[in-house]
Amino acid sequence: MHSKMITGKFIVIEGLEGAGKTTARETVAQILRAHGISDIVQPREPGGTPVAEKLRELIKQRIDSDPLTDKAEILMLYAARVQLIENVIKPALARGAWVVGDRHDLSSQAYQGGGRGMDSKWMASLRDSLLGSFRPDLTLYLDISPEQGLERVRSRGSFDRIEQESLAFFTRVHERYLKLVAGDSSIKMINAAQPLAQVSDEIQRELKQWLEMSGFEKKNV
Numbered sequence: 617m618h619s620k621m622i623t624g625k626f627i628v629i630e631g632l633e634g635a636g637k638t639t640a641r642e643t644v645a646q647i648l649r650a651h652g653i654s655d656i657v658q659p660r661e662p663g664g665t666p667v668a669e670k671l672r673e674l675i676k677q678r679i680d681s682d683p684l685t686d687k688a689e690i691l692m693l694y695a696a697r698v699q700l701i702e703n704v705i706k707p708a709l710a711r712g713a714w715v716v717g718d719r720h721d722l723s724s725q726a727y728q729g730g731g732r733g734m735d736s737k738w739m740a741s742l743r744d745s746l747l748g749s750f751r752p753d754l755t756l757y758l759d760i761s762p763e764q765g766l767e768r769v770r771s772r773g774s775f776d777r778i779e780q781e782s783l784a785f786f787t788r789v790h791e792r793y794l795k796l797v798a799g800d801s802s803i804k805m806i807n808a809a810q811p812l813a814q815v816s817d818e819i820q821r822e823l824k825q826w827l828e829m830s831g832f833e834k835k836n837v
């Protein structure tokens with residue numbers, strides 16, 4: 617029986633490309649299932665709704681005759697995020713489901729704020745006016761150097777518009793991630809440079825500890 621019922625929570629996996637977010641999302645879902653949580657929604661950002669997936673295509677596509685401006689890029693990312701929050705995440709949480717997302721607002725703070733150098737105050741006011749106080753309950757940030765992350769994804773062959781950015785861009789994104797993680801206790805840092813099995817172990821430790829602290833004890837079977 618459940619020792620304590622709690623309502624749905626919003627967990628986010630963050631990190632540079634190649635950090636291992638896809639595997640981590642599945643590891644988190646497995647741990648939640650082992651705790652008796654079966655209604656789990658796993659969206660990705662940008663994306664996760666029909667409209668947001670269309671925006672994702674536009675965001676990732678490079679159109680040389682009409683380069684995407686930084687402002688248009690951030691507005692499209694937020695348009696996709698608002699669609700996802702209002703049409704998928706909030707309804708899921710309201711029915712008691714858990715949401716495990718691949719990227720969320722921290723990505724915008726790191727990529728557009730750090731990578732593109734967009735004004736932090738403007739970014740904060742955009743976020744606050746569009747999302748209000750809506751935030752993840754827990755973020756697992758998978759830390760990896762840009763060099764190692766890019767090396768892992770290189771085997772895919774083709775790169776989208778953002779993946780074509782310079783190493784200097786990804787270094788700024790990484791630096792901003794580290795700064796944001798240091799200032800927010802709801803973000804747990806995982807060493808994603810380790811072999812996959814060790815990364816999964818670290819995720820398990822952090823998540824189990826957080827579930828215990830949140831008052832959720834493993835289902836007794």
Ligand code: Z5A
Pocket residue numbers: 631632633634635636637638639640660661662693719720721722723724725727728768769778779808809810811812813815
């Ligand atoms: N973006 C943005 O700029 N602003 C925003 O607000 C948001 C997003 C929300 C989304 O693209 C792009 O949008 C992203 C940021 C930007 N762009 N860039 N560049 P995406 O969804 O296509 O890409 P991604 O989110 O970065 O996913 P990814 O590249 O697939 O990374 P990943 O999911 O973290 O990696 P993975 O697929 O789990 O692993 C990659 C490979 O590494 C794979 O072969 C694994 O088997 C291997 N791997 C993973 N972990 C390990 C370990 N520990 N050891 C060895 N090998 C490993």
